[in-house]
Amino acid sequence: EADIYQTPRYLVIGTGKKITLECSQTMGHDKMYWYQQDPGMELHLIHYSYGVNSTEKGDLSSESTVSRIRTEHFPLTLESARPSHTSQYLCASSQTEQFFGPGTRLTVL
Amino acid sequence: KNQVEQSPQSLIILEGKNCTLQCNYTVSPFSNLRWYKQDTGRGPVSLTIMTFSENTKSNGRYTATLDADTKQSSLHITASQLSDSASYICVVSDRGSTLGRLYFGRGTQLTVWP
Numbered sequence: 001e002a003d004i005y006q007t008p009r010y011l012v013i014g015t016g017k018k019i020t021l022e023c024s025q026t027m028g029h030d031k032m033y034w035y036q037q038d039p040g041m042e043l044h045l046i047h048y049s050y051g052v053n054s055t056e057k058g059d060l061s062s063e064s065t066v067s068r069i070r071t072e073h074f075p076l077t078l079e080s081a082r083p084s085h086t087s088q089y090l091c092a093s094s095q096t097e098q099f100f101g102p103g104t105r106l107t108v109l
Numbered sequence: 110k111n112q113v114e115q116s117p118q119s120l121i122i123l124e125g126k127n128c129t130l131q132c133n134y135t136v137s138p139f140s141n142l143r144w145y146k147q148d149t150g151r152g153p154v155s156l157t158i159m160t161f162s163e164n165t166k167s168n169g170r171y172t173a174t175l176d177a178d179t180k181q182s183s184l185h186i187t188a189s190q191l192s193d194s195a196s197y198i199c200v201v202s203d204r205g206s207t208l209g210r211l212y213f214g215r216g217t218q219l220t221v222w223p
Contacts, residue, residue, distance in 0.1 A: 042113075042213040090152050098211065100152030
């Protein structure tokens with residue numbers, strides 16, 4: 001089992017709220033990633049980081065933002081949640097191979 | 110456009126039976142191919158990883174094959190168990206970037222019935 005954690009596991013929230021999805025890893029990996037996955041669909045990369053103070057946007061445009069102040073921590077923030085943000089968000093980290101966290105299932109009402 | 114296509118989209122088999130899942134890809138330049146198992150509501154977990162020079166790799170009851178010439182891979186599950194019910198995702202990595210970008214298939218949803 002990979003040492004990568006995500007909280008909360010499930011979140012139901014109203015439109016317009018600000019939310020932060022937490023992701024942390026204890027493996028000392030430099031690279032970290034956020035993916036978005038809808039049911040029955042492939043994972044889409046929305047953000048990645050090569051290391052501290054490095055963040056880049058992925059292939060899928062997202063209104064979320066990320067930060068990488070510490071190696072082990074890579075939180076994702078939505079300033080104003082909307083129903084279109086309803087999805088599963090998966091965090092991953094790698095040195096060579098990617099290890100995935102358990103995911104956060106977000107529902108915006 | 111780099112793509113990964115998987116078939117079938119879904120599959121139902123009886124416990125104890127074998128099955129084979131297929132993956133075709135167009136990713137280039139190719140680096141490696143992974144098969145992941147994703148349980149409902151969980152993150153993907155790696156089953157096998159194969160590079161260009163490898164054409165078969167096993168992990169317990171899971172055996173993956175790779176034909177780099179035809180750009181096809183398969184995952185064979187032997188003597189299926191109820192716990193094998195999950196989505197199986199084919200993931201191909203290119204070697205054209207330092208990120209080692211991953212290209213994901215949509216997965217095959219496997220259901221094992223008792």
